[in-house]
Amino acid sequence: RKEVEQDPGPFNVPEGATVAFNCTYSNSASQSFFWYRQDCRKEPKLLMSVYSSGNEDGRFTAQLNRASQYISLLIRDSKLSDSATYLCAVNIRPMRFGAGTRLTVKP
Amino acid sequence: EAQVTQNPRYLITVTGKKLTVTCSQNMNHEYMSWYRQDPGLGLRQIYYSMNVEVTDKGDVPEGYKVSRKEKRNFPLILESPSPNQTSLYFCASSLRAGMNSPLHFGNGTRLTVT
Numbered sequence: 001r002k003e004v005e006q007d008p009g010p011f012n013v014p015e016g017a018t019v020a021f022n023c024t025y026s027n028s029a030s031q032s033f034f035w036y037r038q039d040c041r042k043e044p045k046l047l048m049s050v051y052s053s054g055n056e057d058g059r060f061t062a063q064l065n066r067a068s069q070y071i072s073l074l075i076r077d078s079k080l081s082d083s084a085t086y087l088c089a090v091n092i093r094p095m096r097f098g099a100g101t102r103l104t105v106k107p
Numbered sequence: 108e109a110q111v112t113q114n115p116r117y118l119i120t121v122t123g124k125k126l127t128v129t130c131s132q133n134m135n136h137e138y139m140s141w142y143r144q145d146p147g148l149g150l151r152q153i154y155y156s157m158n159v160e161v162t163d164k165g166d167v168p169e170g171y172k173v174s175r176k177e178k179r180n181f182p183l184i185l186e187s188p189s190p191n192q193t194s195l196y197f198c199a200s201s202l203r204a205g206m207n208s209p210l211h212f213g214n215g216t217r218l219t220v221t
Contacts, residue, residue, distance in 0.1 A: 031207075032207045034209050041195070041215070041217075042214065042215065043197055043212035043213060043214050043215050044150070044197070044210075044212050045212070046209045046210075046211070049207070049209060087149075087150070089209075089210070091207075091208075093204070094140065094152045094155055094165055094166075095140075095152075095210055097142075097149050097150040098149060099147065099148065099149035100149060
């Protein structure tokens with residue numbers, strides 16, 4: 001079993017839709033979690049950290065469920081510019097990444 | 108501007124010809140790391156460094172070497188490149204190796220070994 005798993009997608013959604021991604025991790029000792037965004041052939045960029053109580057940044061909401069060992073990312077009111085691959089990361093020394101979920105937002 | 112800088116961006120070489128990919132960060136980060144990214148396999152860690160003169164193997168270290176003589180630099184060395192090392196490489200750094208430090212990535216080096 002992979003240490004960090006994501007649904008690879010692709011997710012194809014219309015502009016304005018709400019879309020959610022999940023990411024499961026296997027190591028219950030994991031302490032910190034992140035979501036990254038990666039555009040085609042470019043470097044991953046930190047989107048947001050994921051805190052135990054859940055956190056929000058504009059249209060983006062991240063949540064952590066320790067009992068079920070998953071993190072989630074919710075994107076509301078999707079924009080064309082949200083089209084990218086979203087990587088979850090779990091810091092269990094070293095930081096481990098999921099393979100990414102590809103999102104395409106269409107007009 | 109705070110950044111991680113990798114060079115070169117693109118590199119095409121032949122089997123067996125030693126090469127070095129440089130990585131430098133200007134954020135005084137303690138922790139630096141190299142990843143390779145391949146389709147379907149995601150990001151896999153090659154080597155990492157907790158601080159100057161401290162390096163350790165990641166998940167896929169075979170065929171690679173690193174050094175950390177200065178805090179800001181963390182070069183990746185391929186002594187004898189082979190075609191299976193064709194990949195997209197990222198250098199990354201974080202303030203420390205601690206749990207709550209996110210990684211900051213360089214803009215990548217696309218390596219082709221023929």
